[in-house]
Amino acid sequence: MNPLRRELEIVADWIEPGSRVLDLGCGDGTLLQYLVQRKGVTAYGLEIDPRKVTRCMDRGVNVVRADLDEGLADFHRDSFDHVIMSQTIQAVRYPDKLLEDLLRVGRHGIVTFPNIGYWRLRMQLLLRGRMPRSPALPNAWYNSPNIHLCTLRDFERLCSSMGIEILERRTLDRAHRSNPLLNLSPNLLAEVAIYRFVRGSQSR
Amino acid sequence: MVRSPPIDSVGLVTQHKAVFEEPLALDCGRELPRYELVYETYGELNRDASNAILVCHALSGNHHAAGYHSEHDRKPGWWETCIGPGKPLDTNRFFVVCSNNLGGCHGSTGPASINPHTNKPYGDQFPVVTVRDWVRSQASLADQLGIKQWAAVAGGSLGGMQALQWAIDHPERLRHAIVIAAAPRLSAQNIGFNEVARQAIMGDPEFHGGRYYDYGVSPRRGLAVARMLGHITYLSDDAMRAKFGRDLRGSMSFDFDEVDFEVESYLRYQGQRFVQDFDANTYLLMTKALDYFDPAAEHSDDFSAAIEPIQCSTLLLSFSSDWRFAPSRSREILRALLQKEKPVSYMEIEATQGHDAFLMPIPRYLEAFSAYMGNVAREVEI
Numbered sequence: 001m002n003p004l005r006r007e008l009e010i011v012a013d014w015i016e017p018g019s020r021v022l023d024l025g026c027g028d029g030t031l032l033q034y035l036v037q038r039k040g041v042t043a044y045g046l047e048i049d050p051r052k053v054t055r056c057m058d059r060g061v062n063v064v065r066a067d068l069d070e071g072l073a074d075f076h077r078d079s080f081d082h083v084i085m086s087q088t089i090q091a092v093r094y095p096d097k098l099l100e101d102l103l104r105v106g107r108h109g110i111v112t113f114p115n116i117g118y119w120r121l122r123m124q125l126l127l128r129g130r131m132p133r134s135p136a137l138p139n140a141w142y143n144s145p146n147i148h149l150c151t152l153r154d155f156e157r158l159c160s161s162m163g164i165e166i167l168e169r170r171t172l173d174r175a176h177r178s179n180p181l182l183n184l185s186p187n188l189l190a191e192v193a194i195y196r197f198v199r200g201s202q203s204r
Numbered sequence: 205m206v207r208s209p210p211i212d213s214v215g216l217v218t219q220h221k222a223v224f225e226e227p228l229a230l231d232c233g234r235e236l237p238r239y240e241l242v243y244e245t246y247g248e249l250n251r252d253a254s255n256a257i258l259v260c261h262a263l264s265g266n267h268h269a270a271g272y273h274s275e276h277d278r279k280p281g282w283w284e285t286c287i288g289p290g291k292p293l294d295t296n297r298f299f300v301v302c303s304n305n306l307g308g309c310h311g312s313t314g315p316a317s318i319n320p321h322t323n324k325p326y327g328d329q330f331p332v333v334t335v336r337d338w339v340r341s342q343a344s345l346a347d348q349l350g351i352k353q354w355a356a357v358a359g360g361s362l363g364g365m366q367a368l369q370w371a372i373d374h375p376e377r378l379r380h381a382i383v384i385a386a387a388p389r390l391s392a393q394n395i396g397f398n399e400v401a402r403q404a405i406m407g408d409p410e411f412h413g414g415r416y417y418d419y420g421v422s423p424r425r426g427l428a429v430a431r432m433l434g435h436i437t438y439l440s441d442d443a444m445r446a447k448f449g450r451d452l453r454g455s456m457s458f459d460f461d462e463v464d465f466e467v468e469s470y471l472r473y474q475g476q477r478f479v480q481d482f483d484a485n486t487y488l489l490m491t492k493a494l495d496y497f498d499p500a501a502e503h504s505d506d507f508s509a510a511i512e513p514i515q516c517s518t519l520l521l522s523f524s525s526d527w528r529f530a531p532s533r534s535r536e537i538l539r540a541l542l543q544k545e546k547p548v549s550y551m552e553i554e555a556t557q558g559h560d561a562f563l564m565p566i567p568r569y570l571e572a573f574s575a576y577m578g579n580v581a582r583e584v585e586i
Contacts, residue, residue, distance in 0.1 A: 020545070042545060050568050053551050057519075058575035060583070064538065065551040074539050 025088030029056035117151030242311030260359035315485035328414030358382035360562035428475030440558035
């Protein structure tokens with residue numbers, strides 16, 4: 001089974017039919033194609049890798065080759081109902097600035113990322129004294145695209161400092177399944193975190 | 205030399221001529237009483253005429269976009285890279301049409317054609333035509349061919365601008381616009397280059413106010429200079445450096461008539477070759493059409509308002525080393541389409557070849573173009 005499958009299903013469940021969607025780091029366009037075909041959304045994907053951009057074109061989804069580190073200046077405020085960042089936030093240079101931009105152009109944000117607080121990863125650092133690696137984080141420290149890893153607690157703290165209101169959090173285990181036991185200590189037990197959030201009432 | 209064309213070529217092709225007896229009203233306020241368009245087609249039109257693609261040519265192009273006119277042809281049509289079996293504009297699936305623009309010098313009605321009122325070549329009397337006039341004439345050609353809606357209208361540079369104008373003027377008549385290495389309008393720098401080219405032509409003693417046909421001459425020197433200038437702007441600094449550097453042909457001559465550097469030799473050759481089959485008045489017309497192209501002008505310079513009528517999907521492609529129509533110019537088109545929530549895809553392609561890259565076999569470019577067109581083919585169920 002494709003390990004991303006469950007994660008994208010959860011994301012897709014949060015998208016209302018007919019809404020406007022922007023997918024930041026849309027990869028090969030799998031999620032966007034699903035949303036367009038099943039939910040009739042109006043969608044664009046942004047992706048930096050030309051091979052993946054080409055895959056998106058092959059799928060017939062709207063895709064723009066773009067570097068997210070340059071921000072979202074091409075889009076107006078409130079252009080989208082949902083802005084998705086699936087396994088992308090950890091690879092950008094300024095995650096906080098991008099989150100801010102994300103909530104400028106979209107009403108809702110959806111973010112998924114690998115939890116660096118997952119116990120197996122903590123154990124690698126503690127026992128072996130080396131940067132953790134896993135199927136979700138397969139690269140070595142020096143060539144990894146994932147330059148801004150965080151734990152659930154880190155992400156939530158950033159959101160609260162930015163006045164972002166988290167509406168829902170879902171976690172997945174090593175087999176990328178939902179598991180009620182995860183709620184005992186999600187920051188330790190979850191391998192993948194999925195958040196849905198809006199601009200807080202305090203923020204602009 | 206006689207040899208058979210490669211298997212991914214459309215092979216030997218012949219040109220056709222469409223004659224229009226009804227007058228064509230032009231943007232300049234004048235009209236052509238009758239006109240002709242020369243065109244070529246590649247592939248087969250399907251039964252419901254849903255697989256047709258219009259290819260629009262750039263400044264110095266013509267209707268010969270792919271294949272060979274004879275076994276002795278040295279070079280195929282100008283977009284051989286992209287048109288043919290298995291290529292992005294796959295002639296096993298699509299019916300590709302390319303016409304010589306009005307005002308051109310390869311068979312369509314232009315300055316060298318006979319003016320029915322005077323029975324002499326139009327010369328300087330040929331009206332200034334615009335991108336929109338070309339779109340009008342191409343729409344008449346579509347009517348004559350029985351094509352109600354193009355699967356796509358495609359072009360690079362000035363051809364991309366025609367594709368964009370098509371999408372604005374005839375929203376229901378195309379499903380996709382393929383706009384490559386283009387811009388929403390020219391910059392002052394672009395217009396400046398065009399003006400220098402025109403002055404080179406008009407300053408040639410053999411120009412005779414555009415009536416050089418009457419004298420049996422043509423402003424060859426001026427036209428060659430115009431082409432040399434154009435050629436420099438189509439290449440990138442890196443591409444020219446890689447190709448020629450500062451290599452000398454022999455030793456320094458300390459003379460102005462001799463060719464010292466390889467790059468001089470190359471440009472002179474390109475200029476000389478160009479004047480053999482291109483008309484100076486056509487060059488003036490085409491550069492003017494480029495200068496005048498500006499859909500935003502009628503909308504208080506608001507380009508996003510100008511593209512509001514667009515209903516088709518748009519593919520925008522640009523090339524990193526293109527400084528004549530840089531990627532930032534394609535992004536201006538992109539931004540307007542995004543703001544109006546039009547379906548659009550955009551890719552900047554890394555390429556060292558400058559503006560000319562859209563004619564080159566750059567793998568990433570051809571892959572993206574093919575992927576997009578494959579989806580177009582699925583959409584029209586061919």
